[in-house]
Amino acid sequence: METTSNPALAPELARRVRGPVLTPGRDGYDEETAGFNLAAERRPPLVLGATGPEDVRAAVGFAAERGLRLAVHATGHGAGLPVADGLLVSTRRMDGVRVDPRTRTARIGAGTRWHRVIEAAARHGLAPLNGSSPLVGAVSYTLGGGLPVLGRTFGWAADRLRSVDIATPAHGPVTAAPDRHTDLYWALRGGGTGYGAVTAVEIGLVPLAGLYGGGLYFPGASAERVLTAWWEWTGTIPEAMNTSIALLNLPDAPGVPEPLRGRPVVHVRIAHVGRPEAGEALVGPLRALGPRLLDTVARMPVTSIAAVHDDPTEPMPYDERSLMLGPLDTGALSALLERAGTGLVMVELRHLGGALGRRPDPAGPFDAIAHRGASYSLATLAAVPGPGAIGSGVHGPGAPGSGAPGSGVPGSGAPGPYEAAALLDRMAPWGTGRRFANFLGGPRAAFLACEAYTPDVLTRLAAVKDAYDPDHLLPAAHLTGSHL
Incomplete structure (x- = not known):
């Protein structure tokens, strides 16, 4: 296998494709290789800006003929591996969305971000099972499992995957579906990427026009009281209520609203599906906890769902880690608060x-691991060195779906990933032993990805990879030996 690309390969590839073929130093190279997580290294010797499935x-x-390593890049949010050799295919131009309101499905291109799907589906009173950020790539999110904002109500995004068009090194272009290439279809429904280069997917949508949602922001000094009350409250709420809580250390930066700037904050996220009056009644006990720095929970159209989490909208260098948890107790909360305060x-x-706990038909990789039985997911975000400035311009005006508060913004003085590792180790007694693949990002994330799956699932996924990419041209860090 060639691990580096001879510059002479660029014109040869250019003759076969319509999109730009770029090498380091060429105009457009930096823009084509840039990703949301600035901590990830992407400096390959050969880059293709794909314009469509044919490219x-x-x-x-081309990569199969030459034995070149091949990586695919959409938005650069995920874990990924350093791309320093071979060919990088950028799919960001492939962002088409076609909604079929009759079948409640959407066909989306490989480089599509969630905000485009949300907007297209909303015109028909429908919604996808998107995650917290509308800027994440819809395809890689879904293939990694996809934990939606509305997951308790509608389940995992991977369960709504209808079909995948994918170009494979061994079998060429194929469509994986319940009745075609069923082994590959099984792997793609939560088993991550690395079996080929996806060109498009079809996903199921749900009927939804609006929700009762937003954020309750409490002072950091009330963390113990709010966290305990939230935990007790989650044991009483119906499936129509979706919620999370974040302990934040926000920077003193222009992108952060004045009430939250430069201070610890407790952010309770609310997303209720159903009558707004019912949602308001359910949120009542949380509002009764005391004064809030901000309260943005209200009726909203589904196109504003990003305001529930209000994730950052500008690229930054970060390390993200995760752990799936079982039932918690007061000891778990104390352990979390002890380390989170660092x-x-x-x-x-x-x-x-x-x-999220119900099994679909047909089954996928998630049905053999602990995710469906988990009670909570734990995720950490740590600032790491990188070329981008953390905490500046975090909520650019007009960003798709961006909400007012601007929470979740890294601060330049935050400690590194070792603090996250210490917290996850401390929480291990309450863990399922598994990480969540979608909540891994940063320099070490790719080497933690295998811990998202049980050994038997990894064995089966590896067999699928060997069938469709026997020379391991594409990276798949969660599969044993594939990152070496």
């Missing part, structure tokens, strides 16, 4: 259960 298929065939940018608990 992707040509690139996969200055991590964010420590988040998401309430699971409900539809």
